[in-house]
Amino acid sequence: MIYRESGDYSTTYAQDSQTFPIRFDRYRFYAVVFVAYCIIPFIINDYWASAIFVPFLIYAIAAIGLNILTGFCGQVSLGTGGFMAVGGYSVYKLMTSFPDVNIAIHVLLAGLITAGVGILFGLPSLRIKGFYLAVATLAAQFFLVWLFNRVPWFYNYSASGMINSPERTIFGYIVTGPSTEAWAKYLICLVFLTLCAVLARNMTRGTLGRKWMAIRDMDIAAEIIGVDPLKAKLSAFAISSFFIGIAGALFFAVYLGAAEAGDSFGITKSFLVLFMIIIGGLGSIFGSFAGAAFMVLMPVLLKNVLVGQLGWATDLAAHLEFVIVGALIIIFLIMEPHGLAQLWRLAKEKLRLWPFPH
């Protein structure tokens, strides 16, 4: 009964175009932000941070990035893992080459470097579309992983071929390296996610977003109203890669601490993030969050239920987990092909009329 837009009158275009037009949604959003910033950091422990929150936050950044490219601009990419690797290795080279510069700046720079690489691999999109473009980005994935494995300069000639994240601080608190506290890992990822989400929302609500969606929905009509396909597609690749690069940098520096291109940034990462945006909802910022939460939480939840509650053997549960997650994805996509974001929208539409649906 409290979920109503009645009584909320928009008298300016600013009010009409706000992110949460319904007052209840607005308060709910403030509540979520408050809990995320003011409550969770004080109660978080190592298990929650490393099993759920930190991967969720980082994957959400990557999913926002891929959603801009695939969901908003309609360019399918299977190179996410490779671009995350660019972010990870860039931040590693920056951290070891300029140890005095703040890590936050390094992460942003890693994003910018990834944006440059993204533009380079986005060039084929001007000529090829759909599945063919997906294959072209797949080439980026394999090439980049190969590059980081084969050229010793990227891993500073270390004997193991691994890169290890050195200890760095922000405001005197350690945020990378083995002795980082759970809340610090959580907070740095949360700050970057907030930043990325706000930027993404702003870019998709205005001119830039409309250009991307126009290219996605009908590229011929987009051209006729004055969208330059070259600029629109390459800007989508650049901005998408910027976010994915930040995600890759945080994934290596904050979450993993030590990484090897093939293991940490392989093709499975590309598919994982792609599944996230498909399940979450293409062309929706909220969908990126929902998809990341689904794909991170599902295995953890299943493990707890199968091993913890039902008492199955760990190895049996681990294998069945794949089967169950896979089946769930299929069932889910048959029932709601537009993803969690669409379910959420429908629920809100129903709720607005409840309890008098006619």
Place this chain on the structure above:
Amino acid sequence: MKDTIDSYVTADGRTIGGVMMEMKNITLRFGGVVAIKDISFDIREGEIRAIIGPNGAGKSSMLNVISGFYHPQEGEVWFRGERRPTMKPHNVARQGIARTFQNIALFNGMSVLDNVMTGRLTQMKTGIIAQSLWYGRAQKEEFQNREIVEKIIDFLEIQHIRKTPVGRLPYGLKKRVELARALAAEPKLLLLDEPMAGMNVEEKEDMSRFILDANDEFGTTIALIEHDMGVVMDLSDRVVVMDYGKKIGDGTPEEVRNNQAVIDAYLGVAHD
């Protein structure tokens, strides 16, 4: 005679200006197929110009030449006193030429409002940085353009579906939204490819009214392709008739109606 004078006033009191767009000896070939053969005609400022002809006559190809999708092998396109070099469609749009499509080409995933807002893209100049910060320049520009778009939405009477995704709309409304998107660009020249195709009588009347009003209120020059002869004869100031890629008639509706070549093309002619 009208070709030699600069401007004249029509029977219903509209002033038709000088030549805005001139097609000179356009020839367009696809491999061995000649779609347009040596056609010349002009479009005057403020007029409603119809292009008619049987199916496959090359009307849509002609529109595609004007909007920059096809580049003719021979001939020149003159726009507002200058010869137009070979141009990409998005640059043609920036010159002030907008169009609608025969099969509706709206952006199905976006709301009506967003669709019409895309019509303003050529006028919006803020860069990526300002866009990503939103508050400030980007927002100001957005709302200035929103105001213009709202006027178009009022004009075409689609206020009630403003926030509806375009994919959910019926055919007639989609056609109207497409016209809104083209008008939102405040084009100097508006190209309409079969604006009445597949409509019933009421919808055709509405659409005719919108076309006449747009021409009247905004002073938009309009070139349209249409198969409904009643509509063409009522709306247009001058008509070009094409058949098999050639121009077979050009003049006022009255002249065209009495042109023997046109009658032959439409009704057929006995071969012996």
